Amino acid sequence: MILIGIGGFLGALTRFYLGKWIVxxxxxxxxxxxxxxxxxxxxxxxxHLSDWLWHFIGIGFLGAYTTFSTFGFESLQLVEQKKWSHAIIYMSSSILLGILCATLGFYMV
Incomplete structure (x- = not known):
């Protein structure tokens, strides 16, 4: 549980600072x-790393680095702003490319 917390802390910080760095x-x-x-x-x-690395990196770090809640909130904002095409492109490309990239990462190894 501590590894997940530490990984989550580091993932959240990475997301925060990367978000500030990206235009x-x-x-x-x-x-x-x-x-x-x-x-x-x-x-x-x-x-297929050890359980402790999966908990630290997969669940902790990457769980905090990525965020479905922000995706949902931003999608809702686009809909409320009546930016229909942006909302559709954002939602569909996020889901499809997310799955594609996970698959690509899996098969590249």
Whole structure:
């Protein structure tokens, strides 16, 4: 449990500072973070690392680094702003590319 907490702390910090470093073009910062996190999780899963590394990196770090709640909130904001095409592109590309990147990461290993 401690490893998940430490990993989560580090993942949240990485997400925060990476989000500040990336040119903030709403909502594409979250998109980039979630896609890279999906890829990393696919790689990690394929490596079949020990349980403690899975808990630390997979559940802790990558769980905090990526964020479904922000994705949902930003999707809702786009809908409320009646930016229909942006919302559809953001939601569909996030889901499809997230799965594709996780698969790609898995098979690259």
């Amino acid at each position: 903030h073009t709403y909502p594409w910062t979250t998109f980039f973070i979630n896609i890279t996190g999906s890829f990393a999780l696919g790689v990690l899963f394929a490596l």
